[in-house]
Amino acid sequence: MTWLDVDQGDAPLIVAFPHAGTDLADVGDSFVSPWAARADADWWIDTLYGFARDLGATTIRTAISRSVIDVNRDPSGASLYPGQATTELCPTTSFDGAPLYRAPLPDAAEIGRRRTCWFDPYHAALTSExxxxxxxxxxxVLYDAHSIRSLVPRLFDGILPQFNIGTNFGTTCAPELSDEVARLCAASGLGHVVDGRFRGGWTTRHYGAPETGVHAIQMELAMRGYLHEPAHRDEGNWPPAIDLGHAQPVIAVLTDILKACRAFAQA
Known part of the structure; x- marks a missing residue:
């Protein structure tokens, strides 16, 4: 499948990129604009973690845009954050609440088709690995890699910490793993939180089963750590290019984190 990339490693570590894709597949004409449909991608996140394969990690990446179908949402359609603003399995609005679609919105049959085409194969591959x-x-260790703008008022108050660790309140991985990841983030001085606004999406919650030997953890990065976020976004300035020089402090921490994940699994 050209839209799904699985690069196998032998270390007991999987790094997943569910939101790096920008391919609008066969539904691009349904959106208000292609730019709006792609704007909320986890921009350059797979490039940021380019070192993961050198650590022996298996990486899984879908090229399909989250606006087509979000492979990190509950396939039943149930909200991961009841009572809080969020986006759906097939999002109808952007993170800022702007409508993504021209009429009509995807109905149950269309959502089911997208699940069959993209959601199910992605998770079949993840399960297989x-x-x-x-x-x-x-x-x-299953490490779900994400990023988001530092400021999205509809989703969270104020500026997001640099490192946002999600374990669904300690249920998806052993505490010694999340404690070590948090320690490394704290030592960076860049700001972190555990199980704050982002406490792990469907992937982390579904696969994380420490009692069976599968420890899942999500990392949501504030994008300011690796690119220069404009004060106001438009088609002329978004997305900014990744700035690997600027990103070096974050990359150094992420490298230590993945090494710690690997060491935990090998212990």
Whole structure:
């Protein structure tokens, strides 16, 4: 499948990129604008973690835009954050609440089609890689890699910390793993929180089962750590290019984090 990239490694570590894609597939004409449909991608996140394969990690990336279908949402359509603003399995609005679609919105049949085309194969691949590595290792860490603008008033108050660790209140991984990740983030001085506004999406919550040897953790990065966010976005300035020089402090912390995840799984 050209839209799904799985690069296998032998370390007991999987790094998933569910929101790096910008491909609008066969529904591009349904959106108000292609730019709006792509604007909320986790821009350049797979490039930022380009070192992961050197650590022996398996990486999984979908090229399909989250606006087509969000592979990190509950496939039943249930909200991951009841009572809080969020986006759906097939989002109808942007993070800022602007409508994404021309009429009509995707109906149940269309959402089901998209699940069959993209959601189900993505998770079949992820399940297969977890099973493959669990056959070789007593423990596996699934690290779900995300990023978002530092300021999105509809979703959270104020400026987001640089590192946002999600474990669904300690249920998706062993505390010694989340404690070590938090320690590394704290040592950076860049700001972090555990189970704040982002406490893990469907992937983290669905696969994280420490009692079976699968430890899942989500990292949501504020984008200011690796690119220069404009005060106001438009088609002329968004997305900014990744600035790898500016990103070095964040990359150094992320490298230590993935090394710690690997060491935890190998212990």
């Amino acid at each position: 977890i099973d493959r590595l669990r056959a070789q290792h007593a423990r596996v």
